[in-house]
Amino acid sequence: MPRTLLDIFGNPFIATGVGIGAVMTVLSINVLFCIWFERKVSAWIQRRLGPMEVGPQGTLQTVADMVKLLGKQLLTPAGIDKPLYHLAPLIIFAPVVASASLLPFSKSVALSDLNIGLILVFMFGGFAVVGIFMAGWGSNNKYALLGAMRSVAQNISYEVPLLLSALSVVLMVGAQGGGQIEIGDEVIQLNGLNLSHITLAQTSGLWFIVFQPIAAVIFFIAILAETNRAPFDLPEAESELIAGFHTEYSGMRFGLFFFGEYSNMFIGAMLATVLFLGGWDGPLLPGPVWFFFKSYLLIFVMMWVRWTFPRLRFDQLMAFCWAVLTPLAIVNILVTAFALKVVNG
């Protein structure tokens, strides 16, 4: 059981402040790294060099880009819905920080250890749809609106297989060792919705990707769609919709969308790590190293996928979700429940 910041600091205000600071730092570094890494991966796949000018191997390129974005004029188009337009980047950005603080990255310390961590992460993930639709609607731009509508349809659809595949893991956790696990002389009643309990259930046995390979693949694909990554990047779809929902955003407002996208990717990868790859579990190296290594491995696969596959057509996207992923996830959860019942009696 990891200790939380509240256990360490006692005072909830100090704990919250430290937590927000830590999460923001990690997320910012992650975004700086991921954007650079994405460009490098795309360059490698396309036999290019990628950013090389700023810093060694172009590592400081994102910093330069960020300074450029900060210096840009914030254009506000005419005829916008002002509250929606200005609130949208924040709505996308704020839940990211919240859900990142829920993930247990280490055996001994976590930012927060809630019994409904999994539900909260999915809930905060759902906020992104609201933000995207607000951006598209408030921009008074037909391309932005099209992108936002696509995004809503896509994210709501893909949330179904996402949740169903995660649910099979929850079932597994509840059934692990009769729902109890011993750590030292402490016996913990496992709770399938607690993210650190999910990890603990995997540390004693095999990782859930071994028991649930189909769920793992479905979860990964649904994460790609939820974070609007290629080949599911229809809400942005540069070649069709200019930039989709953030067409009318410039400067650091656009920067916030970008921050949100890459942070969502990071959170999706971390969540997949917790659910299927055993979280902090690993030999020799300390827990957080394993946790972040696995997460970045998944992020790398996401980038690899992005620079390999072309974008789906919208009907293909929907057919894939409703005709392939959702039935498979339902069958998977039924089989899991049946097997657990048979094994555990």
Place this chain on the structure above:
Amino acid sequence: MSYLGSIFSGFKTLLTGLGITGKEIGGKSVTELYPHVEPELPEAFRSVIQLVRFEESGSHDCVACMQCVKICPSTCITIEGGKIEGIKGKRASEFEIDFALCSLCGLCIDTCPTDTLEWANIYDDAGQEREWVYDLLKPHEAFEEQYLTTRRAIEAKEAAEKAAKKAAVAKAKAEKAASEAASQEASPEKSDTTSEADS
């Protein structure tokens, strides 16, 4: 194909695609860091022309024959040339090309009788004025004095050799004439008999 079969085969093709791009990761890049790395130019690369520096003479071999000036469709070549003391033939004293006018057709290179024109490998040049004149003789200025000295020496030597040869030939001719005159005197009928036999 069955529902599950199509899902399976579709998934397999996805993995094939990932394999194709995955093979490129960590491979060698085909692009280069342009301004920092000198590009490998193709053999037929065309830019401005330059005068060849020949190994044996140590300089160019432009004889100011004006062939390139005449053939140039863009009239961008200017050549001045003339005699230089101690050397046979003409030699260019000014060779300029206005690159702003040049169309890179290469006719000057093809037409050059002494093959002293070639493409230069200048790939990164840019200009901001209408006048964009290259002085092709400039890179050869440093070698010109040396060239002229050796050339003069060679030509003086050649002239001396020629004079000696000429003298030798004249001498041999004189000797031959003398000997022929002597033999003719000795047997005057011999030539008459041969001419009769031929006829």
